Amino acid sequence: MKHQQQEWLSTPKLICGLMSGTSLDGIDAAIVEFSVQNGKHIFTIKSHTTIPYSPEFRTEITRIIEKKSTIADISWLHFAISEFHAIAVQKACELAGITPHLLDGVGFHGQTVWHSPTPKKKLGNSISSTLQLGSPSVLATILGIPVVGDFRSADVAVGGQGAPLVPMFDANFLREENRSIIALNIGGIANITLLPALDHNGSIRAFDTGPGNVLIDAATRMFFGKQLDSNGAFAAAGRTVGAMLTQLKNHSFITKVPPKSTGREDFNPTWLQKRIRTTFQPSIPSEDIVRTVTEFTAWSIAENIRLFADTSSKIIASGGGIHNKTLISMIQKELPNTEIITTDAIGIPSDAKEAICFAYLAYRTLGGLPGNIPTVTGASREVKLGVIAFP
């Protein structure tokens, strides 16, 4: 296949990346043109959009993740998700002013319904696994263009965590010559990728730092009945409750030495309620609670950078959390010597970053290039990620 891969990389390619995260909000789609210039990959974003899942659709996915299901229901969802992603591609194409047939490929993450890189022993076999619903074959047949999917299995098959995969994008597009970069993503959970300066030999590492928006969202829902603290206005109007902050900081994950990963099983509304119970008083204004939780979140991110990274790095932030201005300014206050910018400042819409990343991973797979970074995922070697459906 060598010849074909070089051919692939020899001309610019237009790829639609599709990401549907574990938050089950919907599908992010981004159309990106990739090409090679002076031996380096470069890209231009043509369009990006989000198609929300309907509440019923979200409920159905949640049901399959949380409860036992018939294989008929799973098979139905596998195809339904594929068809729904076709609509997202079409919308992104409309925004870019092109027809889907002009695309050279699609990067189709699929909907994660299970991810267990830790082996599970059954019937005498210890087996790690990951499962994303959505058939690349169905999507390629509908759209008439090559579709890459099932990005995580190969890394898991060689002993990796199958995640994070975004660092391959960060490594190619965010690194600088003589300053180390920290790519910070604030989703439900926050994670950082450490990118040593190119003139250094250091290896790329990535790990979760703790909560991203998950606890702030939970506090806002509990005390204001709102989905999120947009712009961080509630937190900005409150004052930190010292005793409560001390209680929150007392979670061993934050200072745990990497590699490490966490999730909603560790940080969730129930955990938050338990943690603030002893220091909570009805007289405390709701804004103060949200501010304290925001303060804790900012501290947990900063503390990880102080302990395990270089504070003279530049932080490039992305994810929904960057819209919370109070959170970002708190992180900046915790790290006074660290420059913090968002991916938007360098031309990457932060909401579309993951979709752009999976467009890039599809570009690599179609070009015969590996997509995982073993020092990041723990895989025993580099592997090409995913399967390709040619229409």
Added chain:
Amino acid sequence: MKHQQQEWLSTPKLICGLMSGTSLDGIDAAIVEFSVQNGKHIFTIKSHTTIPYSPEFRTEITRIIEKKSTIADISWLHFAISEFHAIAVQKACELAGITPHLLDGVGFHGQTVWHSPTPKKKLGNSISSTLQLGSPSVLATILGIPVVGDFRSADVAVGGQGAPLVPMFDANFLREENRSIIALNIGGIANITLLPALDHNGSIRAFDTGPGNVLIDAATRMFFGKQLDSNGAFAAAGRTVGAMLTQLKNHSFITKVPPKSTGREDFNPTWLQKRIRTTFQPSIPSEDIVRTVTEFTAWSIAENIRLFADTSSKIIASGGGIHNKTLISMIQKELPNTEIITTDAIGIPSDAKEAICFAYLAYRTLGGLPGNIPTVTGASREVKLGVIAFP
């Protein structure tokens, strides 16, 4: 991709085909070399073998098909099946005296756990679907060779039944210049593919004729406690019970006009018990029952050929049922003017035929050729089948 496909077809290719049927016996593997000679595809079989599933493994698959399961269990099985297929490839390679790295590709059918080409309406969407467990990406990563999988989805996505797919093999390798051929497969259910003579313009059709081994096996288990009537010895020792045969023949599926398909939901031990209840007497020797059921099976196949095919065709039979000599001789008696041979007679081990077919379908997909026959599956057009994982 045009250039690469022509390159693929320009030299002989060694492919391992893997089939694990709905009988859940285990995995059939066949290593086959394909090449193009005078514009026609030709093949040579290098080895074939079967790896049985352990009883526990079979029970686990059955449980997932029949009962509600957690997505964790399905994800585990998805990876476990992939790893088990790697063992089958390795065994087939040993028998062929080669290492897996000498293979150019693998055709990985996967374990069908759901197949519903009839649309199911849910959440306002009518969706057909099919689901084969086993990740081509995992198998390709383990073996270090390209793996093709998910063969049925694309055909379902364009309105086809996603089955049968074997006719593409039959069309290329069993057709004759001036005589029509009937490819008869006697598995649990029996089906035929009608291959008009090449000098004719007729289209290829395929359909189920009714029971294959399913009722004979059921009768043998009920009356002799044995899994099957090997060689048809029980049937050979019995006499037909006329009234019982008449009752059995009274099933509308047999004479239904094609296209048609059936399954174990129509023909199963419970149906058989109900059907023979009124004519059963304890004095009837068990051999007579098995013979009568065998007679019915032979008649149902022959009747379909008399009604919907050309009795001057040559029948090329395959599937487990061809080992039942009594069954085959009964079909011959029903169709005195039809020549009946087995695929073994033309160098295709009948037990390995499906694995050989999926090796061929992988060869076609890797060569950029479509794999379905729209007149057979009902698809709106020809499509390339499956996804490819490049290691």
